[in-house]
Amino acid sequence: MKFSIYRFNPDVDDKPYMQDYELTLEESDQMLLDALLRIKHLDDTLSMRKSCREGVCGSDAMNINGKNGLACITKLSDLTEPVMLRPMPGLPVIRDLVVDMTQFFDNYHSVMPYLKNEGPLPETERLQSPEDRAKLDGLYECILCGACTTSCPSFWWNPDKFVGPAGLMQAYRFIADSRDEAQDERLENLEDPYRLYRCHNIMNCTDVCPKKLNPNAAIAAIKDLKIEKAKHEETQQNKKKIFGIKVL
Amino acid sequence: MLIELLSARYPGMRRWLTQRLCAVSMAVVFLAFLARIWWLDPHTFSTWQAVFSPVVWRLLAWWFFICMAVHARLGVKDVLRDYVPHLATRDVLQWGVEASVWIEVAVVTWLFSGFVF
Numbered sequence: 001m002k003f004s005i006y007r008f009n010p011d012v013d014d015k016p017y018m019q020d021y022e023l024t025l026e027e028s029d030q031m032l033l034d035a036l037l038r039i040k041h042l043d044d045t046l047s048m049r050k051s052c053r054e055g056v057c058g059s060d061a062m063n064i065n066g067k068n069g070l071a072c073i074t075k076l077s078d079l080t081e082p083v084m085l086r087p088m089p090g091l092p093v094i095r096d097l098v099v100d101m102t103q104f105f106d107n108y109h110s111v112m113p114y115l116k117n118e119g120p121l122p123e124t125e126r127l128q129s130p131e132d133r134a135k136l137d138g139l140y141e142c143i144l145c146g147a148c149t150t151s152c153p154s155f156w157w158n159p160d161k162f163v164g165p166a167g168l169m170q171a172y173r174f175i176a177d178s179r180d181e182a183q184d185e186r187l188e189n190l191e192d193p194y195r196l197y198r199c200h201n202i203m204n205c206t207d208v209c210p211k212k213l214n215p216n217a218a219i220a221a222i223k224d225l226k227i228e229k230a231k232h233e234e235t236q237q238n239k240k241k242i243f244g245i246k247v248l
Numbered sequence: 249m250l251i252e253l254l255s256a257r258y259p260g261m262r263r264w265l266t267q268r269l270c271a272v273s274m275a276v277v278f279l280a281f282l283a284r285i286w287w288l289d290p291h292t293f294s295t296w297q298a299v300f301s302p303v304v305w306r307l308l309a310w311w312f313f314i315c316m317a318v319h320a321r322l323g324v325k326d327v328l329r330d331y332v333p334h335l336a337t338r339d340v341l342q343w344g345v346e347a348s349v350w351i352e353v354a355v356v357t358w359l360f361s362g363f364v365f
Contacts, residue, residue, distance in 0.1 A: 157330035190260070197260040200326075226261055227253065234252045 001025055002082035003039065005046065008093055016093070018084075025076065032079065033060055033072040047096040055210060058145025061088055062097050068147035070210040088150035090159060104146050107163045111171035111189065116182035132178035139173035139218060141211050142166060148205035148215050154198040161194035165205035165215035168196060172218040175225065187222070187229050196222060267322045270315035277312040306360045313356040321349045 001023050008016035021039050029035055033053055040046050048071075049059040055073040063086040064074055091099040117126065149155050149164035163171070171190065174180050190196040196219065205215040250269075254262045284305070290296045300306055324345050332338040 153330070191258060193260045193263055195260070197264045198326075223261075223264065226258075227265070230253050230258055230261060237252075 001035065001076065003035065004082045004084050005039070005097070006086040006093075007046070007096055009045070009047075009095055020082065029076060031072055032064065032074040032076055032083070035076055035083075036060075036071055036085075047094075047098050049098055056143060058143035058147075058210075061145035061147045061150075061210075062086065063088055068151050068208045070145060070147070073210060088146055090150045090152075090156040091146070099146075099150075101146055103159050104149055104164070104166070105144075107149075107159075107167040108144065108170060110195075111163060111167050111174075112182070112186065113167075113170045113174065115174065115177065115180055116185070117179055118181060126179040128178050135176045135178070136173060138213055139169060139176065142169055142173075142213055143211060144170075145210060147208045147210055151204040151208045152199075153202070153204075154200065158194055158198055162198040163190070163195050165199070165219065168199070168222065169213065169215040169218040172222050175222065183225075184229065187226050190222065191226070196226075263322055267319055270319040273315045274312055274319070277308050277315075280308065281312075300360075310356055310360040313360075314353060317349045317352045317356075321345060 003021040003023065004018045005021060006016055007013070007019045021043070023035055023038055023042075025035065025038075029038065031053075033050060036046075036048060037050075040048070048062070050072065051057040051059040053060075053072045055070050058070065060071040061068060062071060063084075064071070065079060065084050068088055085097065087093050087097045087099045091101060091104065094100050115126075144166055146166060148169075149166045152162075152165055154162045155164045168190075171186060175183050175186050180186075199216075199219045201216060201220070203216050206213075206217075209215065254266055256262070258265075284299060288295065288299055290299055300309060325342060328338050328341050328345070332341060
């Protein structure tokens with residue numbers, strides 16, 4: 001099987017190049033990661049990330065034949081030759097297929113991806129009804145591989161301003177959590193022309209998600225909630241007016 | 249209420265909401281226009297003229313083009329922000345967009361105000 005892999009070592013190379021490899025696969029080589037490990041065995045200068053090898057850690061996210069995905073759950077039989085492997089777009093390349101994900105995680109942390117509840121600590125745990133718990137399905141499963149965010153042109157052009165699909169889906173994961181008390185703060189945190197509203201719903205994120213999640217739906221849900229919140233705020237403001245004059 | 253949601257108090261939402269409202273307006277007017285075309289089945293200049301002769305249809309057509317101008321203005325400005333990193337060039341292009349929008353509004357208003365039809 002033929003592979004063409006993006007190579008760049010900043011210590012040695014002036015610019016990136018594509019290196020061709022030809023590999024005789026064995027019966028046990030089922031996934032792209034199997035082939036990559038075999039290539040790495042032949043050429044140990046090739047750099048890549050991998051860990052769990054079963055689509056849980058998200059380490060081996062890369063651009064596979066032009067579409068982001070995880071090498072460990074991409075079947076070799078589904079790929080056309082030569083298999084073009086590049087690092088995820090929109091992030092600085094450290095070396096070969098390894099990218100610097102600092103910006104991605106900065107954006108993720110900016111949405112406060114943790115429960116905010118100032119209430120007294122319960123004896124055991126904060127309980128949820130099965131219905132409230134069900135609202136988190138399709139959100140909490142995100143493995144933060146970055147495939148969605150680095151497929152998004154809005155992120156490519158505004159990486160420091162637009163949160164990106166993965167971060168926004170995690171924002172909604174906590175907005176939708178019945179145990180969280182900071183919904184207003186979280187919605188306010190996304191009110192500027194870039195952080196949330198730079199999403200133009202082209203749905204690249206949903207198309208590439210290796211866990212089959214739908215960040216686009218989460219983003220749409222946040223936008224709906226923001227309208228509801230704004231309507232509520234304006235209603236409250238209008239209650240304080242008599243004939244359009246502010247009295248309180 | 250709607251006007252308040254489009255105020256500067258919601259800097260992110262108002263642009264997005266304006267563009268969506270314009271899109272919905274255009275879709276509704278376009279469907280109404282298709283229904284009218286299907287109903288009148290115009291084939292000659294005079295029958296086409298009759299399509300737009302009632303004031304309400306002129307207003308709807310005018311509104312359609314105004315919405316299109318606003319929708320395009322917001323969209324193109326986003327595209328320029330993304331794809332034109334050189335600030336001076338971007339400013340010139342954005343002024344071009346603003347001028348085009350105002351020219352379109354003026355022409356459409358003139359066309360549908362009755363001077364032509």
